[in-house]
Amino acid sequence: MSEFKRPASEEEFEKNFQQQKPLMNETEAYYESSRCLFCYDAPCVKACPTEIDIPLFIRQINSGDISGSASTIYASNYMGNTCGKVCPTEVLCEGSCVYNEQNIKPVEIGRLQNHATRQAIDEGKELFELAESNGKKVAVIGAGPSGVSCACELRSLGYTVDIFETKAKPSGLSVHGVAPYKITNEEALIEMDYLKKQFGYSVRYDSPIKSKEDIQNLASTYEAVFVGIGMGTTSALNIPGEELANCKGATEFIEVLKMNHLDVAIGKSVVVLGGGNTAMDAASESARMGAESVVLAYRRRADEMGAYEFEWKLAKGVGVQGEFNAAPIGIVGNGKVEGVRFRRTENKGGKLVEVEGSEFEIACDMVIKATGQRKQVDFLSLIDGLATDEKGRIEIDAFGRCGDTKFFAGGDAVNGGAEVVNAAAEGKMAAIGIHEYLSS
Amino acid sequence: MPDISTNLAGIKSPNPFWLASAPPTNSGYQVMKAFDAGWGGAVWKTLGVPVVNVSSRYGGLNHKDNRMVGFNNIELISDRPLKDNLREIEEVKKYFPNHAVIASLMVETKEQWHQIVKDVENAGSDGIELNFGCPHGMCERGMGSAVGQEPKVLQTIVEWVKEVSTIPVIVKLTPNISDITEPAQAAHAGGGDAISLINTIQSVIGVDIDQYVPYPIVDGQSTNGGYCGPAVKPIALNMLKNCAQHPGVDIPISGIGGIENWRDAVEFFLLGATNVQVCTAVMHYGFGIIREMIPGLERYMTEKGFETLDDFKGKALGNVKTWEHLNLEYKVKAEIKEDKCIGCQLCYIACEDGAHQAIRLSEDKENRVPEIIDENCVGCNLCSIVCPSEGCIAMVRQDDGQKVTTWNERMNSDDVPTTFNDERAGGIGHFVPEPTDALGMG
Structure with missing residues (x-):
């Protein structure tokens, strides 16, 4: 092997972990967006868990309306930029592009998406309309893709949102877990900064919610709580020698x-x-x-x-x-x-x-x-009325609600470990569920 | 090997591909380089009293990633002194005696015409082309398309030229006119030996939506220009057909307008052109495109068994009729080849929203291949045109070809709709959804 030398500097690291989906320049985006056929009832949209109107955002890139394009993307998926980079597009949107049917290279949807959203982020475009404050407060546990998506949607509906994050940085696995050749930490974090500025939710870092008391405090302070805690540490194999160093x-x-x-x-x-x-x-x-x-x-x-x-x-x-x-x-x-x-x-x-x-x-x-992660069942058992299935996944109803509680959930803790795009869809869906719940 | 040499009203060239009078023929250097690359002739950038040009002269029309499907210019005729051009014409002819060098001319008075015709003849030109087509800058001074739009003036000037000219005279026509055959007949009547068409179409290529000014921008302002390039080919072909079919235009035609490969050229030949002139494609890709044009034409001729260009010149003309002579019994319907279908459903939405609601989607959501509703299909071709997969949608003949009825015949036998609600309306019996069906209320 030894195709790669051990990186001794940040430059060498970047070289070894070269981005698989680098940003497009204007020319590349123009040419690539020209290839989109604007299919009717497009299969790429159906293949996207957040159902982004892909033919529309590509057409907007092609006609030079980059803000409109980013708007289209974010209207469906608050993790638009991150998903453009980390989504397994090969099996989702790009995998269903009709060009595949005649062995033509599919349109590079992920990179086009990244092109539009990155430009909106860099220019701090104000693409979102926030409803007037409705005076209600919601807590979100975990500043990962599901929690932040939930927070954005709630803010747009007029809620005050506080996110509680165990770690010192937001974005969950996008920063802490996704392979570096898919997205750089910088890239994942700029979208988080952008969304926070645009939507105005608060994030309390280094603020783990651990105890029954923490949970009770949240439940009494907030009208609803979203649980987007992801998964825990690697499960044990239960074979001899696991404790060995290395x-x-x-x-x-x-x-x-x-x-x-x-x-x-x-x-x-x-x-x-x-x-x-x-x-x-x-x-x-x-x-x-x-x-x-x-x-x-x-x-x-x-x-x-x-x-x-x-x-x-x-x-x-x-x-x-x-x-x-x-x-x-x-x-x-x-x-x-x-x-x-x-x-x-x-x-x-x-x-x-x-x-x-x-x-x-x-x-x-x-x-x-790499044989699976623990579910955080011990923590989840502290929430009264919240049930988990036999695999330790949180059970929710169609609106993301946990039983008869004011707790809602989404992301890996519910689906057992899926893509960022699934977490984004579930977080947003739960926000709509919370809104329904608090409006009725 | 077929013979592709041509003779346009006595002007001979080794092949039918000429450069049109335009920036690529601005100098002896360029013409020499083009001949060396394989071009058969060149119509020199129009000579006259030298002009002064503006900076910022061209504008392009792109369609998505296809650049320059249309092209627009506000450049005038040659801005170089006549004597320099004459010296260079002489020089080119010395090196390429068998290639065609045609001097394009545009002046005002009879004296000027007489003088310049003699000058270019003396320099060794093989022919003359009268620029009665330029629709920008020169026409406001009473030249170019201003002449082409007035058949009588055109005829008079052709007569002036013919008084002194001993070499063939081509009259270049403007498309900025309702009936191209009128100036074409005037050119013939005035003694012109050939016509060439089309010159550029008066145009505004686009508008800068931030600066609120059309292109090309000259210090914050613009003016109309002349439009050319691939997008004008259909207009050129129609005018070529009109002239070639007209009994009063019994002189050879040099075809111009959007030609950029051998296939385009063949289309012009089939509609009656003796040779073709190319400009925009060379301004886009350079003289090197001739490497594709000549062998392409030769291969086509070999495959079809044509030995000379005359063997197929005008071969399609007999198949172009006026509408009332088309067979109303002829029926085609679309057929989708499933193995070629990529499931984009563009045919569906095009027919549904833009035509006759004759395509439905499969009830099986997994199956993205649309279905033709035979009884609704009028055979309009739209689906086969929008389909991005080669050979996927075929228009298949339904009638047995035995019966022919034309509108003309029906007129003659009083069998056509004559009143607003006539029972003989073509659309009667054809399925049309109710308006409210559009809102799912049906």
Whole structure:
């Protein structure tokens, strides 16, 4: 491998994590927007969880109405700029572009979206109409995509909104978790700054809501509370050796990578456990941080991975090797990771079984577990009347409401871990639910 | 290999592709370079009393990412002294004796016409083109299109020129007139040896919506210009057809207007042009486009079995009739080829909102291939025109071709609608939704 040298400076980091969807210049945006056919009942709109009127915003770019274009985007999705960069457009809007039907490159919708919104952000365009204050106050827990989307929509309806955020920066996983080649922290944060200025909600950073008392305080101070807390830390595998140094959770590994790029201690040879999109990110990122070998090990077959195919291709493209039908049974080492022991699996009558006597070991000096995150069930149990399903996901009604409470929810804590665009849609939907609830 | 040499009223050139009188033929340098690249002839930038031009002279019309589908200029005739141009004409002819050099001329008085005709003949020009077409700047001074719009004046000037000219005279016509055949006949009557058309169309190419002034902007102001480029080709083809079909215009025609490849040129030949002149495409892409034009034309001729340009000159003219002679029995209907359909549904919305409500969407939401409602389809072609997928929508003939009835015949047998609510109205029996259906109230 060693396609990538370990980055020693911010410049080298940026080079290794080159943006996959860089900003377009005026000429590129003009030419690309010219390609849009303005389909009737366009499939790209249907493929977007926030149903952005894509043909319209592209036509507005083409006719030189960039503010109008950004307006169209934000009318459907408050994370317009972030989504333009981080959405898996390959399987959403661009994946459904009719050009694909004749093997023509689909319109680069994500980058066009980014082009319009970024310009509006940079120029501080005032695109939003806020209703007059209705005197009602809503609290939002978590300044991630769902919480901020909820806050924006509530502000536009006339509510006063206070967001409580555990961390020192907003935007949740867009800053702390999304792969750096998808979006830079700067890019994620400028949209947050812009929205905060435009909508005028307050955000209290370093303000975790932890205890029953915290929750009761919110419930008594605010007419409604939105819970957009995302997910917790990486789940344990419950195999021997997990406590060894250099055995990390993917979420934790990625957060350090995102927040303190150059502090990441990457191993020479890394084994990533898991087959989801986070595993792909962790594997890709390990390679780009200069690991000499990266093996992605998954319990089932390659085609059974939860990750999008294009994400696996991307990881393979930077030298990641796959080890499939390999169930980890233990992490070995003396104080430090020295390898992972696996047992082969096979499918027997529709059930995955481990094959006795098939144990093997892959030597490595770092293990990244990307096998799922804990749900924050302990915290959620503090909210009276809020129920979670068997997977720890918050149960809501069609309006985002949690049972018979004044609590509403959206984002990863509800959907179990999806895209930014899903969180944006759910946060906005919950705001509409809150408005219904408080208006009736 | 087919022979593509041409002879326009005695002016011979190795191929039918000439540069039109315009900026690309402003100097001997450019003409020499064009001939070297393969062009067969050049009509020199119009000579006369040299002018003074403004800075900021051109404007372009783009359609989406297609630049210069239309082009507009407010430049005048040559601003270089006549003697320099004459010397350069002589020089070009020395190096390219078999290529056509035509001097485009525009002056006012009879004396001036006589003098300049002799001058360009002496310099070695193969022919003369009278610029009666320029619709901006010169026409206000009584020249250019001001002449082209007055057949009598035009004829008089052609006669002046013919009094002294010993080389063929082409009369270049302006399209800024209701009936192009009138000046064309006047050119013929005056003794003109050929006509060329079209010159540019009077135009305002666009308006700067921030500065509130049309393009091109000259110190905050503008003026009308002359319009050309690919977008004017349909207008040129129609005027070419009108002249080529007119019995009173029995002289060769040099076709001009939006030609930029061999295919465009073939269309002009099929409607009766003897050769073609090109300007905008060269101003856009340079002389190098001739590399595509000549082999393209030769391949077309080979495939069709044409040995000379005369073999197919005017071949489409017999198929252009006045409307009342078209067959009313001929019926086509649209057919969508599912494997080619990309599901954009532009055909649906175009027909639904812009035509005859003859396309419906599938009830199966997953199926984006629209369906033609045969009984509603009038065969207008719109769907096949908006469809972005090549070969996806075909217009398929429905009648057996045995019966021919024209409007003319029906007129003669008193079988046409004559009153406002006539039962013979063509649309009777054709499905039209109720107005309230538009609001889903039906």
